[in-house]
Amino acid sequence: MGTGLVPAGQYQAHRRVWWRLVQTARLCCGVPDYDNYVRHVLEKHPDREPMDYKTFFRERQNARFGGSNGFRCC
Amino acid sequence: MKGFSKLAWGALAVLGAFCLGTIALRRGEQINALWIVVAAVSIYLVAYRYYSLFIATKVMGLDPTRATPAVIHNDGLDFVPTNKHVLFGHHFAAIAGAGPLVGPVLAAQMGYLPGLLWLVSGVVLAGAVQDFMVLFISSRRDGRSLGDLVRAEMGRIPGIIALFGAFLIMIIILAVLAMIVVKALAESPWGMFTVMATLPIAMFMGVYMRYLRPGKIGEISVIGIVLLLLSIWLGGKVGAHPTWGPAFTFTGVQITWMLVGYGFVAAVMPVWLILAPRDYLSTFLKIGTIIALAIGILVVMPDMKMPALTEFASTGMGPVWKGGLFPFLFITIACGAVSGFHALISSGTTPKLLASESHTRYIGYGGMLMESFVAIMALVAASVIEPGVYFAMNSPAALVGGDVHSVATAVSSWGFTITPGELEAVAADIGEHTILARAGGAPTLAVGIAQILHQVLPGQNTMAFWYHFAILFEALFILTAVDAGTRAGRFMLQDLLGTFAPSLRRTESWTANVVATAGCVALWGYFLYQGVQDPLGGINTLWPLFGIANQMLAGIALMLCTVVLFKMKRDRYAWVTILPAAWLLVCTTYAGFIKIFDANPAIGFLSQAAKYRTGLSTGTVIAPAKSLDQMQQIMINSYVNTGLTALFLFVVLSILVYALSAIRKARANPQRSDQETPYVAVDPALAAAL
Numbered sequence: 001m002g003t004g005l006v007p008a009g010q011y012q013a014h015r016r017v018w019w020r021l022v023q024t025a026r027l028c029c030g031v032p033d034y035d036n037y038v039r040h041v042l043e044k045h046p047d048r049e050p051m052d053y054k055t056f057f058r059e060r061q062n063a064r065f066g067g068s069n070g071f072r073c074c
Numbered sequence: 075m076k077g078f079s080k081l082a083w084g085a086l087a088v089l090g091a092f093c094l095g096t097i098a099l100r101r102g103e104q105i106n107a108l109w110i111v112v113a114a115v116s117i118y119l120v121a122y123r124y125y126s127l128f129i130a131t132k133v134m135g136l137d138p139t140r141a142t143p144a145v146i147h148n149d150g151l152d153f154v155p156t157n158k159h160v161l162f163g164h165h166f167a168a169i170a171g172a173g174p175l176v177g178p179v180l181a182a183q184m185g186y187l188p189g190l191l192w193l194v195s196g197v198v199l200a201g202a203v204q205d206f207m208v209l210f211i212s213s214r215r216d217g218r219s220l221g222d223l224v225r226a227e228m229g230r231i232p233g234i235i236a237l238f239g240a241f242l243i244m245i246i247i248l249a250v251l252a253m254i255v256v257k258a259l260a261e262s263p264w265g266m267f268t269v270m271a272t273l274p275i276a277m278f279m280g281v282y283m284r285y286l287r288p289g290k291i292g293e294i295s296v297i298g299i300v301l302l303l304l305s306i307w308l309g310g311k312v313g314a315h316p317t318w319g320p321a322f323t324f325t326g327v328q329i330t331w332m333l334v335g336y337g338f339v340a341a342v343m344p345v346w347l348i349l350a351p352r353d354y355l356s357t358f359l360k361i362g363t364i365i366a367l368a369i370g371i372l373v374v375m376p377d378m379k380m381p382a383l384t385e386f387a388s389t390g391m392g393p394v395w396k397g398g399l400f401p402f403l404f405i406t407i408a409c410g411a412v413s414g415f416h417a418l419i420s421s422g423t424t425p426k427l428l429a430s431e432s433h434t435r436y437i438g439y440g441g442m443l444m445e446s447f448v449a450i451m452a453l454v455a456a457s458v459i460e461p462g463v464y465f466a467m468n469s470p471a472a473l474v475g476g477d478v479h480s481v482a483t484a485v486s487s488w489g490f491t492i493t494p495g496e497l498e499a500v501a502a503d504i505g506e507h508t509i510l511a512r513a514g515g516a517p518t519l520a521v522g523i524a525q526i527l528h529q530v531l532p533g534q535n536t537m538a539f540w541y542h543f544a545i546l547f548e549a550l551f552i553l554t555a556v557d558a559g560t561r562a563g564r565f566m567l568q569d570l571l572g573t574f575a576p577s578l579r580r581t582e583s584w585t586a587n588v589v590a591t592a593g594c595v596a597l598w599g600y601f602l603y604q605g606v607q608d609p610l611g612g613i614n615t616l617w618p619l620f621g622i623a624n625q626m627l628a629g630i631a632l633m634l635c636t637v638v639l640f641k642m643k644r645d646r647y648a649w650v651t652i653l654p655a656a657w658l659l660v661c662t663t664y665a666g667f668i669k670i671f672d673a674n675p676a677i678g679f680l681s682q683a684a685k686y687r688t689g690l691s692t693g694t695v696i697a698p699a700k701s702l703d704q705m706q707q708i709m710i711n712s713y714v715n716t717g718l719t720a721l722f723l724f725v726v727l728s729i730l731v732y733a734l735s736a737i738r739k740a741r742a743n744p745q746r747s748d749q750e751t752p753y754v755a756v757d758p759a760l761a762a763a764l
Binding site: 020022023024025026027028029030031032033036037038039040041044053054056057058059060061062063064065 | 148149150151152154156157159160161163164167168283284288289291292345346349350353354357358361423427558561
């Protein structure tokens with residue numbers, strides 16, 4: 001996944017750590033990485049249009065709390 | 075190099091043993107909390123390095139070349155191969171909640187030593203094993219849920235029984251959590267104001283994330299937390315105000331009705347409005363507070379004021395909860411040592427996000443060790459406050475009286491010297507009118523956290539601020555659990571009732587939804603109301619029921635793991651799960667029988683019912699009841715609790731029977747008979763990229 005042309009700064013340790021922290025915080029709220037989702041859809045399902053971030057976010061929110069899951073306690 | 079690393083691990087083991095030895099030998103003098111933290115952490119590390127590795131390689135045979143559900147079904151949404159540290163954070167945030175914070179606080183009435191030993195040994199041999207094993211089993215079955223796993227490996231009927239058990243546990247958990255909030259907020263205008271303020275704050279955040287700047291979790295959470303801190307500050311003013319103070323002062327019963335009404339309304343509202351934003355706040359606040367507490371303990375290095383063992387450890391007649399060390403300590407500290415609820419998380423979202431099977435050890439076993447560490451910190455926080463204050467806060471008024479003088483006399487007579495003036499001073503420090511009869515763990519923990527944090531961050535009158543911060547942080551995630559749990563309970567109820575009346579299963583039907591939600595709220599509301607009304611404090615009754623239920627679920631999960639091990643033909647390693655499963659079964663069934671049949675009315679439900687029944691027939695009012703009506707109520711509650719405990723026993727024993735028969739069949743079968751999904755090799759290029 002690290003093959004594309006990206007600025008070298010992207011790979012600086014502190015940026016990477018910060019990005020992981022942001023990812024963790026988002027995942028704790030049930031929102032997985034959006035870039036990863038878009039990349040996945042573009043690579044694997046070229047026929048499909050990826051959701052925009054707003055739709056993606058709402059979809060994830062409903063998936064987390066709408067069903068029988070989402071209960072966390074101890 | 076290898077020899078050197080063995081040497082280092084050996085040194086760590088010696089350090090842990092040395093710290094434990096110090097804790098055990100220095101009786102009668104106060105020891106520093108650091109001894110406890112260092113002992114626990116070194117044991118965790120050694121257990122992780124050796125025991126979890128043994129389980130990973132020998133017992134389970136983890137295979138990094140096997141593709142996980144996230145890799146096979148990758149959709150960028152539910153199934154996403156995730157960096158292992160990111161997933162660790164997610165898993166930890168999902169398992170850590172109110173349980174590990176409250177249980178150790180309640181158990182501290184026996185002194186800190188029993189709780190410490192059970193937390194450390196329980197997590198290493200039982201709790202972390204369960205989480206790890208269930209995660210492994212679920213990840214080899216497309217990340218399916220615990221109920222599905224029991225159905226697939228043991229049969230349809232045990233599957234339904236397990237689902238039913240999980241539903242009962244949910245009800246009791248919601249009641250006991252709501253009860254903690256009631257105990258913390260009753261007669262506390264400051265606390266009540268700040269908790270009520272979270273509603274408009276959450277709604278503002280919800281609207282902001284939905285319409286103003288969709289999906290910007292980070293910025294709105296920062297705004298939300300700032301608003302929360304402001305509301306704590308404002309709450310202090312409101313609580314002290316001559317007209318607004320009384321307007322926000324409510325009794326326990328009033329708060330109970332508010333919570334029941336709130337639970338019903340919140341469960342049928344759209345999730346983005348209140349539930350989701352408050353969940354974000356409570357998650358971030360929870361992680362932040364845990365980190366702050368850890369740093370606080372390391373910096374302040376407080377002394378443990380609670381004795382290592384109190385007389386209640388041997389008499390079993392402590393004021394906070396009744397019952398001997400065995401089995402009730404192992405019931406009281408549920409989460410933190412071993413928690414059945416984690417089996418639901420480990421078979422929920424986490425297995426769908428695993429990038430590689432080899433990560434299960436770090437996330438399953440390691441995540442649970444982390445939770446146990448949180449429980450250790452809660453134990454420390456409860457033990458650094460004066461024991462006299464601890465017992466004054468947690469003893470029911472029926473036992474020690476309702477004013478500072480009688481409480482101080484009663485508590486001092488147990489050997490925990492405290493004066494009425496000191497009790498009033500603590501109340502004034504934390505900005506409350508009184509600290510008496512605040513059982514439930516949260517307020518005690520809040521005093522402990524406030525004592526530690528205000529030493530790290532000095533300033534005038536910050537004790538009161540940090541106390542209400544801690545109360546708010548606990549109330550926040552408990553309220554989130556209450557509405558998420560009511561929703562989840564509603565789905566479970568619809569699923570269960572759907573077995574008999576299929577029309578109720580339609581989750582898009584409004585009637586079915588309202589009926590199931592009302593049913594769910596009524597059930598937990600009943601137990602909550604009974605607990606709040608209970609003159610003996612309620613926590614006395616509800617917490618053991620919760621503990622039995624939670625440990626019972628852990629027992630079910632471990633029995634499932636045992637069945638799977640036998641089906642995998644790993645008979646010679648099955649002791650890894652048989653040992654903790656047997657221990658939990660012994661503790662829960664023994665505790666269940668004691669709760670039902672014990673001759674002491676303070677412990678046994680039936681003898682309590684009998685006592686009030688004879689009182690009713692002769693027309694004499696028996697304290698702590700104040701009228702015949704109350705006695706009638708206590709009697710009915712005792713019968714209901716008897717029935718509930720009997721149901722728990724039925725659930726766990728019937729699963730045991732099914733498990734034994736499944737094991738017998740598996741042993742008779744020369745072939746492997748587990749229901750694993752077929753092996754798919756992971757693409758080596760993909761594996762390298764993760």
